[in-house]
Amino acid sequence: MSNPALEFADARIHPDKLKSFCVEAIEASGLSRQHAEQTAEVLVTTDTWGTFSHGSRQLVPLLNNLRKGGLKADAQPEIVDQGSGFVVVDGHFAMPMVTSRLAMQAAIDKARSAGIAYAAVRRSGHYGAAGYYAVMAADQDMIGLSMTNVDVCMTVPGARAPVIGTNPLAYAVPAGTERTVFLDIATSVVAISKVIAAKTAGKPIPEGWLVDDRGRPTTDTSTYPDKGAILPMSGHKGYGLALMIEILSGVLTGASFLSGVKPWLAPDPEPADEGHAFIAVNIESLMGVETFKARMDAMIQEVRSAPLAEGAERIYMPGEMEWERRDAAYRQGLQLPDYVLINLFNVAEQTGLTDELAARFDKE
């Protein structure tokens, strides 16, 4: 018997309607309206970029964390220390999107006079797509960087077991007539979801993605993730970048690091205590914003007009595909992948909102 959620596999939902559903589901889980709206905004923006793995489908584990104590519905993130160019934020295990928005906004506000500012966040959890917070800065004429540690799942050169997280790094930079350039990458060679997808399909993976439980390269996913581990991108380079992110977001913030970070996807999650680092650079401090944006446009246009490789149709800037998907989502509505639909109807059932969710779809 197929999942009833899959009745909506060909239907579309407008991003604003998906967002209002998320707000209701989160509010029903004990968060304030304001916190629910801030969280839904992060998740649905991520869906509009086509990054469905980090969008609204994450409501399932987020609400599980609220139920089991990994996150606290009534907690308020708090700025516990600050100076002219920095803030330290204690998340108190509030919804990490709420904490992260507050922290990045504080960095932006500090950077306006200092030129650059750093926000250190501790006692937080899974903050969703790193890129969301970087784009907050770009929307305010700043360059934004966003990074977080996550629970260990990646090995390093010389080891055979998970040692560090696939710690992501994101940045965003505004342009003039061109769209904001933004990148959001994990420091692993590929997303773990791609390994799981190959495993589900019973297919081998390319060499260089995984090591087995003796640390040997493998293309066999059959015992993953119980055994073996994913590799960093470009060997020692990805390892070194993952460590930099661990240090800036975990060690320096007072959060947990490496094996101290608890897995937020556990069935009975404890507070994860992930740490985040946000950096905002105020363009106007360095150079007139209009001058900078014209220079960005020139840079983008030079890259885009490079001679194409055989078979290539265009050269994309980082973020360009995401903006085009977002435009399409607002124009035509979102067509959600099956696993997202299943997750959303699961949340709807938990929160008594099944009819409310179904009614938001435009069926053909």
Place this chain on the structure above:
Amino acid sequence: MSNPALEFADARIHPDKLKSFCVEAIEASGLSRQHAEQTAEVLVTTDTWGTFSHGSRQLVPLLNNLRKGGLKADAQPEIVDQGSGFVVVDGHFAMPMVTSRLAMQAAIDKARSAGIAYAAVRRSGHYGAAGYYAVMAADQDMIGLSMTNVDVCMTVPGARAPVIGTNPLAYAVPAGTERTVFLDIATSVVAISKVIAAKTAGKPIPEGWLVDDRGRPTTDTSTYPDKGAILPMSGHKGYGLALMIEILSGVLTGASFLSGVKPWLAPDPEPADEGHAFIAVNIESLMGVETFKARMDAMIQEVRSAPLAEGAERIYMPGEMEWERRDAAYRQGLQLPDYVLINLFNVAEQTGLTDELAARFDKE
């Protein structure tokens, strides 16, 4: 007839003696004693790390730049703008190591009260090993980041020609009983020198390093670098990181960017106008330095004690190999690779210091 420099192939030279030779050679090329010492310090520190490609052998192109007008022997780098958390430095095409040390030190000084600071550098050139400046911050109990754009030599996904430089990123972080963690990487899949080495040896390279002049993957180095281009590490990830560095060091600093950067290795180089970006984060602003260092030691020891892969003998931290090579260099002297010896004796001949260089080696 073999090169007379190769008489010293089995000889060793103490780093301090190599440095004093470099100082004399640079002074003979018109720089002040102080600028010569600062430059030599960067180059020889790089040699002691075993990063010979970026060490004293670069005196040949650096002195060529001084002769041909790519660099100005009597120029002084100047802070042209500043605020509580930033400085803008105009290098005036002075020796880039002098400019870069001044800029990173200015960032460190600003960060002491602001918490974090950014130094933007324009009108500079090839600054050697990015890691040197990051380590300056670590030596002063800060976290240092260092990046620069370079002339275009790397392609990007969808293109078939060089579009952007192999823009390097370096960071350094102090620890307690453990050594400073530091990483210095190009954003290309491998160093171009490895491609050239394979070409010289007449060997094919692994797939994934190069594209040919139609943008197709190739293992044939025979027409490189006239045709084809090196690839970014991890495809769109390395491309996106190279762009971030281009923006922070080139677009935002007022330096040239992409094809605007002139090749410093040209026979008759014009001023390269590379830009650099330095960031210093003051640990003490965020957390007691001793607490932080103890946390770093704990992190390092956790990584190092991970179960080893089959055949692996130990897990290295970024920078650990370099510190061990530096210890060995001070204990036993440096044994310089042939291409470094040839370059140094070339410089010695140009500057009338051949006997002075030869006398500095300890021959068996």
